[in-house]
Amino acid sequence: MRFERLHLKNFKPYADADLDLRDGVTVIHGLNGSGKSSLLEACFFALYGAHALDETLDDVVTTGEDEAEISLQFVHEGETFRIERELRRSGDRIQTITCTLEGPDIAVDGATDVRAFVTDLLRMDAEAFVNCAYVRQGEVNKLINATPAQRQDTIDDLLQLGKLEEYRERASRARLGVEDVRSETKGALAKLDSQIEAKEDADLHARLNELETELTEVEDEIERFEGNEARAEETLADAEEILESYEETRAKLDGIEEDIADLRETIQSDESERDELREAIVEARDRIDDVETELETAAAATELDATTAAAVDVDALEARREVLDERETELREDLADARQRETMLSNQAEKLAERADEFEERAAELRDRASEAASTAAAAAERVENRTDELDALDGETDSLRAQFDDAPVSVGEAAAHRDSVQASLREARERVATTQAELSSVRDRLDEARELRAEGKCPECGQPVEESPHVDAIGEYETEIADLESDLDDFRAGVDELESDLERAESLGDAETRLQNLREKRSLIEDSIEDARETADERGSEAESLREEATDLDERAVEKREAAETQSATAAEADERVASLEADLDEIETARERLDRVERLRSTIDDAESEIDRLRERRQTLAERNDERREYLQEKRERREELAEAVDEARVETARENKAEAEEYLSNVAEKLAELRERRNALQSDVGGVKTSISELESLREDRERIAERVDALESLHGEISTLESTYSDLRAELRRRNVETLERMLNETFDLVYANDAYSRIRLDDEYELTVFQKDGTALDPEQLSGGERALFNLSLRCAIYRLLAEGIEGAAPMPPLILDEPTVFLDSGHVSRLVDLVEEMRRLGVAQILIVSHDDDLVAAADDLVTVEKDPTSNRSSVDRVADASLAAIESSADD
Template identity: 55%
Template sequence: MRFDRVRLSNFKPYGDADLTLTEGVTVIHGLNGSGKSSLLEACFFALYGSKALDGTLDGVITNGEAETEVDLWFTHDGVSYHIERRLKDYDGRIDHQCTLEATAGADVTRDGATAVRTFVTELLRMDAEAFVNCAYVRQGEVNKLINASPGERQDTIDDLLQLGKLEEYRERAGDARLGVEDVLENRRGRLDQLDEQIAAKEDRDLHERLNGLESDLAELDERVENYETQRSKAETTREEAAAVLTAYEEKREDLRGIEADIEELEAALREAETERDELRSGIREARERADELRAEADERLDAAGIDAATSDAIAERRQELEGRESEIQDALGDVRVTAEGFRNQATNLADKASDLVARADDATERADELDADAADAAADAEEREESLDDLRAEAAELRERFAAADVDVERGEATDRREELRTQRGEVRERVAELEADLKNARGRVAEAEELLDAGKCPECGQSVEDSPHAHRVEEDRERAATLADDLDAARERGEDLADRIDALDGLVAAEERLAEIDDAAAMIEERVAERREEADGKREKAAAERAEAEALREEAETLREVAAEKRAEAEAATERVAELEDTLEEVAASRERVDAVASRLETIAELEDRIERLRERRENVTAVNDERRDRLADKRDRRDELAEAVDESAVETAREKKRTAEDYLEQVVGELDRLDERRTELQNAIGGVTAEIEELEALREEHDALAGNVDALAGLHEETTALEAMYGDLRAELRRRNVAELERTLNETFDLVYGNDAYSHIELDGEYVLTVYQKDGESLDPEQLSGGERALFNLSLRCAIYRLLAEGIEGAAPTPPLILDEPTVFLDSGHVSRLVTLVEEMRGFGVRQIVIVSHDDELVGAADELVTVEKDPRSNRSTVTREDAIGIDAASLADD
């Protein structure tokens, strides 16, 4: 697996960066704090998301920005992939979007941070923690594995070599075994319980009990059948007697009905005769009322203007009155419209006159306001001209400062000159920081070497330091420290000079900025004075126009009032005509009422004549109906006599006796049948209970047979899970043994490359991954007893050995990620750095396709195939990257830069 390209936008110190990575050794070089490690963190973050961060997601977004983007292209096992991660800050809430897709060699896509992290973990066969422990030696964590406890080191290496899965499988098999044991114990207990239940039911002799109950039920059914036969005969006798009694009752009922009909017909005849008398009286009264109404109508003919009391005369008079009324209504409507029109015109004219007066008042008020505004604008212009004089005087004083200044700078140049000096001062400060760090390291190496030389032996390992690189290079380190001290003094002096020159420019920059402000303010004031004077003249002109308009509006209002008075007089004349027409209309209405009175009496007379005719018809109908009733009454009386003769009282009494006897028997037999039915129910319930117990016994026997087979199967499964648990444990132990042997081999090969000619002979690694270093005299050492630089290099050797083991595999090679070393020389002196260079070269020889190192060490830079330079702009605080072929690059010149 190798990284191909990484592209950043607003990630930590990077605004925009795009870096292509190739196979071989790539060294990322730059000053401390320039952002070298952030490039590797971006690759790590692209693979594993938030799991790769020590802090929170918002910590990777560049200060002052709301979102960041990281794109990583990498190739694994012949397939190319592209991961894109985007973070956006929404008022403190981080939106995390992530996608992965295969760009060549496969058809793979994943959406979402969790889905992408899961896919990468499965693809590389390591999570974020395993990636750090195997391939990514982060800054300051070079001793992480060697400082870990044996248990932590064992878990880490087992997980890297996939042995943790075997332990997980063993635990799962153990859980399955325990689960089978629980189920098996439960099933065996149930089997014992079934044995007890079956034995208890077999002791109760259920089949014999069932036969006895069925015999009792058969005898009972025979007795019930006999009773039901006798009951059927009694019911037949009762029904026959009931039929005789029913026929008798039906005749008696018919007789009572006919007698009731006779009484009803006799009463109806009497009521009908009474009704005929009432109808005769009604006819007489109606004739008398009609005569009275005719006399009244004749008396009202003259007043109504009618010649005769006929419908034609009334219709003719009504038509005459309607025509007269219509003429008056039309004239009245026209006059009313005229009067209303005059009134509306008068009102509208008066309203318009009032509106014109109000508008005239408004115009006068606006004229007063405009005069006041003009006066204010003129006064404001005078005040602004006075402030303009003050600004011009201040500007003259500021220009004199440039002439009196010690620095040779013109107006407009001070700001740029100060920025140039600040940039130079920033570069000098960075140089001072580098020199202070280098001087501290050089003096530390001198002090360490002098202490070793004074002691003669290493205080930790006890070896002689006569041949140590510290002894050979102590003079060179002293000279290096003296040179660095001189350079540091010169750099500090240069910084102080620049600070003095910047202080001198600060006052001129302020004066320059104030002059620019005064120029802008003066131009603005002059423009505003002209505007205000022009505004005052315009408002005065508008005020005069408003007053002229007010005078014209008042004259027009007076004319409208005069016309309105004329329209009111015309409206009053039309109103008097309306009153005259309304009086005439009331006289027509009175005449119509008199005609309506005559017509109303004629209509009532016609209604009375119709009523007389209806009463005559009803009297004739009542007479006809009474004749029919008399005929029916005679028939009913004949039928009554026939029914009275047909009733046989002796036969009825015999039927009543038979019915009573049959009912008494039925009452007794029903009670006995109910008792027998209850007994049959008891027997049936008992039979059902015994039958259910027999079925339950059979079910228990079937469950017992099935459960016995299940117990046998569970016993076999328990043996299998026990064997599986033991197999996973044995397999993990065997694979760990083989891994320990292979890791010990690769570790010794790597260690020999680094310490082959020193005092150490080999390293042993036991089954629990406990490390022991052996000196050439056979004495054993714990890795903690090594010096700081030796311990760091030993741990790098261990990490490289683990990486080689993963790359080679136990039974074949497997794709691995790049070997990433972030500032691996922090704990190394120059001699150990040389050995680290050798270790890197040998890892290339072992087939590691891509090695990425973050360092500013000269020797590591010299060993690079490609060099990536990271620089930070002190003004914007943004980092940039550049990549170039490392062949021919002078590492010393890079250090000087």
């Protein structure tokens, strides 16, 4: 796998960046904090998304932006793939809105599916990628600091040996499951054997023959008793028929006797009711006489001309009522007009009084406003005087500030540009001091190392014995170079001091320039404020005078309205008296109408009583006619009673009673006997059915036993096969681990020999538990933790490269490894160890690693690069940019020459 092209938009410090990546060694070079590592993090994030982050999505988007884009194009097994991710702010969070992967004949959409596809393609997830191919900044010692168990898990997962353990655990769980099923099945088989043995001991067929013989005998006995029962039931039926006919005749006689009694009682009741009706007619006539007397009195009170109750004419009542209705209509019309007039006058009086109150309130409000306007005018006049004094003070401060530019190197308006120029020069001077200090420190380190080697009798450059070596003058050159650098450093520091003084003067002029601009703006604002205050004083003074005049006018109008309100109130009182008089007239009309209603009610009562008398007479006549009819029907009933009495045969009835009693007694006895026999028959039938069921169950149990026995045999065979499979997975994992340990130990020692050739260490041992041991030339065993910081870092890089080689060779081309990525690998290395790291990188390239990406600012690594990419950060915008150096080797030579 090789990365080809990376595009970033608003990713960390990059606003917009494109980077083409080629085969070979690519070094990404730049100052600390410029954003070099962010390029590698972007590649890692493109592949695995949020799983590649130690932070949140909010932290990868450029500060101040709401969206970002990351695109990575890579080649895998000769095919080109492209991953694109788009991030966007939603509320308070950044979310992935688009994540796609496109390749030959494939398109994957969604962050989860893309991550799963990449994991399957590379046969490693994000954690395995970091442990195998991506040595992140500060994690160079990760594997050596891990425990053997952690190191074992990490390497086993990378080599996919964890799958074998997963398969072994699955086989183990399956074996235990088979054992459980086998145990349950054997228990079921033993239970079946016990059930079959119990049923075979019961001799079921002999028991069935005995039960069937006894059942036949019982059924014959039941048949005989059922025949006798049928004959007894016939005798009982005949006797019951005779007795039923007798009972029917007796019932008819009893019914006729009851009818005769009912007719007599009804005739007597109706005669009593006729007497009661006669008395009710007499009472109604007396009630009519009383009401007629009351009617004459009521008619006299109505001003009618009638002298008796019979003389009260309905037409006269209606005529009187019409007169009253016409008078009421006239009075109600007059009353409505009077009420309307009284309401109108009252409302007018009330509105006039309210209007007078409004005028008085408005007058008071206008006087308050006039006072407020006068106060505002006085305040505005005072503000004019104060602002004028402020202008004089501002003019004095302005003259003082302009005086600062009399002997300055720039004029007013040029101070900001002058300050920026001095700041830029100061930054350059400080960078020269820092660069010179770093160079001086490096040369001093090389001088110390050279002096140590010379003291040991070795050449300071090549490390060979001093005799006959052409490089014995290196120490003198280092000393000369140090003197020159110290002289340059003093000059540069003096320049920094001078520029710092100039910057202080430039910043003072810049502050003065800014203050002058502020004073100009403030003077303009004060002048505008003075003009506004003068206008306010004039306007508010005139407004106060106008408001006072308007208040006086409103007071006069209020007096007029209140006098008019009192006049309308007096007129409204007169109208109210007229309303009371009309309401009294209406009450008199209502009293006269009630008297007419009483006359009509009394006349209606007399008419109702006359009608009641007629109804009662008709009821008495009806009752007399119905009694005559009942007397004729009573005679017919008496004659029918005599006919039925002659038809009854008492002797035949008595014989039927005796036969019925004998039949009922026999049927009672035979029913009990039949019940016993039928119960016995049912029991025998149940026993026969139970025996037959047991015989059927015995056959079924035998079939189940044969089937379960076969299942037990199959489970025994399956258990053996799974146990064999479990052992196979365990043995295979152990064998593969042993081979991997041997291969990894060999590769690690090959890399170790390259890095530490002719040094104090002889070899490295890696045991089956992934425990690492370093041996010195004299055979002394050391723990890697006992190495120095630089040696330990280089040792870890050697181990990571060996693991990378093992994975690449183990996969055998089926899934080519991702690029080898080293992020600041020299952070713990001195100059001597850096040269060995260069040798290690060259060896990995020689062994066939197609692409190696290194983030570093070390010149030795720059010299070893096939491609050099530089990263710079703009100090103004705080945004980084990336650029490719046309000739990496030339850049390395120029860098060395500058040193």
